[in-house]
Each structure stands twice: as structure tokens, then as C-alpha cells.
Amino acid sequence: MNRETSPLAFDTGWRYDPAPESTDHVTIDERYGLFIDGGFVSPRNRRYSESINPANEKVLARVAEAGAADVDRAVKAARQAYEGVWSGLAAAERGKYIYRIARILQERAREFAVIESLDGGKPIRESRDVDIPLAAAHFFYYAGWADKLEYAFPGRRPRPLGVAGQIIPWNFPLLMLAWKIAPALACGNTVVLKPAETTPLTAMKFAEVVRDAGLPPGVVNIVTGAGRTGAAIVEHPDVDKIAFTGSTEVGRLIMRSLAGTRKRYTLELGGKAANLIFEDAAIDQAVEGIVNGIFFNQGHVCCAGSRLLVQESVADEVISKLKERMETLIVGDPLDKNTDIGAINSAGQLETIRDYLEIGKAEGADIYQPSCRLPRKGYWCRPTLLTGVAQSNRVVQEEIFGPVLAVQTFRRMEEGLEKANNTPYGLSGGVWTDKGAKTFRMTGAMRAGVIWANTFNKFDPTSPFGGYKESGVGREGGLHGLDAYLALD
């Protein structure tokens, strides 16, 4: 690069006017109870907590805090529905219900997208183009499997497990709900699901969908609350299977609690994915892939490409192009159709991210952030690069779960591979190269559940997803996702 040349300017001329998605068509109740046995009920202890909009810190709704007694009620309803109706229903009939859910989600997609962005802070472009369509796609996909399970496992006799307890995170609320509920129902199980305490609203709206689809009462139960509610589900003796997505820390607690029980479990936990850029990669597209890898959903993505490993011969070029690209990212109102990076999900998460930036600084990292303006109210974090960091730095080893990218370089392929694998996690990874042979060598040798070549953060219901090492146990999605909800004789 010619150092005399002045850098391109992106903020001196044309600015896009606000283009907010309308919220007129959305109704959010003041208060939500628990969805148990086909209807909304109050929690026994009458306790409610607030769900707030992280973009302006305003309260959106009050949501029930389920106690152990409520969870027991939900599990009983699920058991009753399992034994009374669902497990005996013809598989094709089960499929019809799931198709119906999928179609209703599609019809109400706009409403769900707006609520997802209001409650979680993610840009409407993502909730509209990724979260909601993918959630519907999961229901469509697993609806199709409902009456074909024998063909998925030839020579075996697949049977449902019973009642599944499911606990999902706040980063993709409706999508994670779909990942959990769709295969469970298709396989003939009934469910008790707990959404995250900061993002319960699309799950409550989903309860309406379940009701409108005419599902037999008790097949789907949704109980809201925080960690203690989740623990009550995990510890309930009549739950046959636990499916959890969340932090490795909580995953450990769950595993400990389940040890010695007959309960089956799948855990989808944290990650610190390496995104490797080789010198022969299509650099401009790789830069875009880095941006999608780490800044998608504010970096609140367990499979985010949060470690950039770039070959030394192109490192300067990649980093300067990346910085320039970051100048054009629009941070702000999640409901604005032009927003690229929305609000951080909660005050607590923002605190965590800030702590890590401090740790990075103390460890000697160079911190780069673009000059974008931030709204005054709400929780915000500029997209951030940490350069000058090493494998031994905490910001390279630990999951930050925010729009923060740690950048390292490598010289030879072996060195890149070693750095990529030198982590307690193994959920995802990325390889950028123009050489097919290199792609196959790398993807074969990287220890991670999903590895993308010349792209990143691509999801599809047909593709299994899950981790190595501390990133989890079991697989969700695709044919593998059925296995997690079936006993195979």
C-alpha cells in the first residue's frame, strides 16, 4: 500500500436516512404467564421479571418466573400428553401438526422478526433474513422426517424418548427453539422448553402458534425463568432427555447433575472458532467473510469466527482492508433496515465484553475500533479488533461472545493448523483458500464440528451442528439431530 495515499472516506457525504421497520402490526402483552397444558397460567409464586429492549432499556413485558412447582406441573402435562396422545398418534399426523407450525411461522414472519429484534437487540435485517426463515425451515424439514424415521435408521426400530427438557440461549431465541422443538416433536416426544430470561418474547408468541395450530394440550410447554428454573427442569426425575444450548460453564453443571441418571443429553456449548485466511484466498471476499464471521449478531454466536488467523504474507493487506470495511458498518437501532450491528443483548453481557477489552488492554493488545457514532441509551459495543495478541492471551483463549476479533498471523500451513486446534473448544472453523487440496487437508485436520470453506456462518436444517471437546456433546440438525431424540432398538 502506498502510504502517501489518503485513506478513503465514508462519512463525509451521503448518509442514509433512518429506515425503521414498522412495529404497528406487533402486539406484546403487558404480562405473560407460563404456557402449560395448552393454556397460559400464572406461576405459583406469582413472581414476574421484566424483559427489556436492550436498544433503549425500556420494559417490553413482564414474564413469569417459574419455580420448581411450575416446572413439575409442566413436566406432568408433558408426560400426560406423551402417554395419552402424542406417542400413539400416527406419525404422518404428527408431521401434519409440525407442518402447520412451520406455515404459521412463515405467515407471521414479519411479526416474529420485529419482536426478535425488539427483545434481543439483533438487527432486523438478520431476524428477517436469517432467524425467522431458518426457524420455519427447521420445522418444515423435521415435519418431513416424522413418518420416515425407519428410513433414517435402516434395520433399527426408532422409538421416542418421552419428555424432553430443553433450555435455550438468548442469542437466537426463536431459531434455537426451532432447533430443539422441531426434531423432538417429529420423533414423537413432548417438550418442556425454557427460553432465556432476557429473550422470552418470541417463545411466548410461539406458544400462541402452538395453540393456533391445534396441537394437543401438553405436547409443547414453555416455562420462563432464569437459572433456577433451568435447574428444576434438569433435576426433574420424570424428564427423559435434556437438550441444552448455552455456556460451557452451565453445561458442566448440567453434566454433573445428570451423572448417574438414565437421562440422555445433548449439550451445545461455547466456541472460539479459528478463521484461517491463506495467502491465495480471494482477499476481498475473505474480508467480508471475516466480518460475517465475527460481527453477525453482535458476535453473540457460539460458532463465531472470533480468532482470525491470517497468513503473514497477506496480513497487512487483510487487516487494513478489514479496518476499512469496519468503517462502513452501521451500528445502531436494531429496527432500522440499514443497521449492520445492533444492541448488545443485556447490560450483563456488555459488562462481560468490556471486561475482556480491559483484559486485552492489560495483556498488551492493540485495540482498534471504527469511528461510528453510538446511540446514547441502550447497550452498545463498537466492532473491535485486537491485534498483537498471542495464543497465551486470555482474549485468544476464552469466549468473549461479543463483536471482538482477536487477530494472529501464521507462516506455514502446519502452524496455522496448530494454532487453530490449540483451544479447549471445537465448535466451528473457517478456511479461506483458492486451492481445493488445501481446503480438504485443513478441514480434515481441524478439530471442530462444522468447518466452512470460503464462507462462514452458513446454516441449514439438513446439516448437523455440534462441538468437539468443551464445545459440547451430541449433534443437532440433519439426520444426526433425529438420533438425539430417539431410542434405537
Place this chain on the structure above:
Amino acid sequence: MTGTPVLPDLARVPRVDEVGVAERVARFRTRSIKKSSKIHALKLALSMIDLTTLEGQDTAGKVRQLCQKALHLHEGLPELPHVAAVCVYPTLVGVAKRALAGTDIAVASVATAFPSGMSFPEVRLAETRMAVEQGADEIDMVISRGAFLAGDYRRVFDEIAAVKEACGEAHLKVILETGELGTLDRVRRASVLAMHAGADFIKTSTGKIQPAATMDVTLTMLQAIRDYYYETGRMVGMKPAGGISKAKAAIHYLVMLHETLGDAWMTKEWFRFGASSLANDLLMQIAKQQTGVYQSADYFSKD
């Protein structure tokens, strides 16, 4: 440009991933441009048009009409910019020049055996010189796609450099005819070649071959322009041509330009639309923004 142009090392030209380009382009298309930022874009697009007629049946009368349109886009709408240029065949440059005398609308002429380029080098250079003598301010040349596809980069490079010299003071736009190049890798390579050979602008298409301008091709060329700028410090202009007839598409192009090359390129000095029917759709949208309703196409003069 100073000194003799030197053929660049094309092995060092970055590769282009077509899937990635398509994704980036899709993202530009999701930008929602409203209110004053939309009016700004519509007027800017209007000011960047090379109003074009390139048909075998063109006459002096047709070109005079086109110039009249260039000068008077729509009398009913206040504060409209002029288009940037009119673009005609070499034999009609004189007509256009006279019709536009005293205005700041440039006259562009295609040359070098447009649209195929399949003529003798001497003929192509002579045509360029004659068009400039007739008063052309800008020359839109075509590259020898056959030579390029055969890997004879030296020949293509020398041809461009020679045409640039023949242009004298006139600005040179180099048409890559990307519809015949086939891959974005080749588009990127041809862009680098043309810029190093002295192009003031690089241009996608003649409009005679399908596909003409696409956003994917244009993004690839814009990225080549950016890298060339950082390498040499010289700004090169961009002209997508053919197939851009709707205001909405034009706004998407401007979003892409804005987010790839930034504010410095957002003028007619550095970006042009080669189009014949785009102007009226822009006018219709501007009228809609000002009056709140769409008017019939009959209220906008065709040429």
C-alpha cells in the same frame, strides 16, 4: 499518469470468489434508502448519466433530440442537474458538439471499431484521433476480447496505451465487455490491465452483448479501482453500462459505490451510468418524491 505505462504482473492480481461477490451484492440490495437520502441519490444518479444512443439507424436529427433532452430533462421539476454527457458514434460527434456548445455537458464517442473491436490497429487509432478532432471530450474504447481470452495480455495492454496516447486531452474509458470475459477473475485482471495502461475510466459493457452491466461485475471492478488507488495514488473512474434502467437499481449501484470507494467517488467525475432509459425512471421517481404520486410515463419525454 506520468512516464511509460508498464504491464503489471497479472499473477499478483487477487482472485475473486463469485459466491462471495454475489453475497456482498445481495447485502447492498438490502439497504433501504428513504426520504432526503433517496432524493439526493436520484439527483446524483441523474447527474452521472451518459445519455446514450448507439444504433445503426441513428441520424443527426436523433442526436440533436438527445442533446435537447440532455439539456432539458424535465421543465416541470425544479433544481434538476444535467446529465454528465451524451454518448454517440464518431460520425455524430460534430452534431452533438454543436448542439451542446456552451454547456458543461460532455460529448463522449465510442471508437476503436465499437462494439467488437475487430479491426486493424491503425484503423482503430485513426478512428480515435478523428473522433477527438471532431470534438469528443471522452472516448469509450473496446478492448480486444479475443486477444485477452487467448492470454495475449501484452497486445491488449499496448492497444490501450496507444489509444490513450491517441486520445490526447480526451478522457479514455476502457470497455472490458465483461459479458464476453466469462469470469470475475478475468474481469479483475482486465481491470488491472486497463488501469495500468492508462484508462481514466473502466467500463463494463458495450450494451450490445448480454449480460451487460451487473452489480457483481461492477463490484469486482470497484475493488480493483480501490486497490489500484492505494497502490498508485491515482483515482480511476467507473462506468457500468447497459441494463440499468430503473431508479431502484441505480440507487443500489450508488450504495455499492459509496460503501466500496467512499465519498470521493460520488460525483460524475468518477462514476457514470451508461444508459438510455434510466433518466426517465429517475425523473418519475423524483416527481413521485415531490408530488406524492406517480405520473404516467406519457408526462416524460422519451427522447
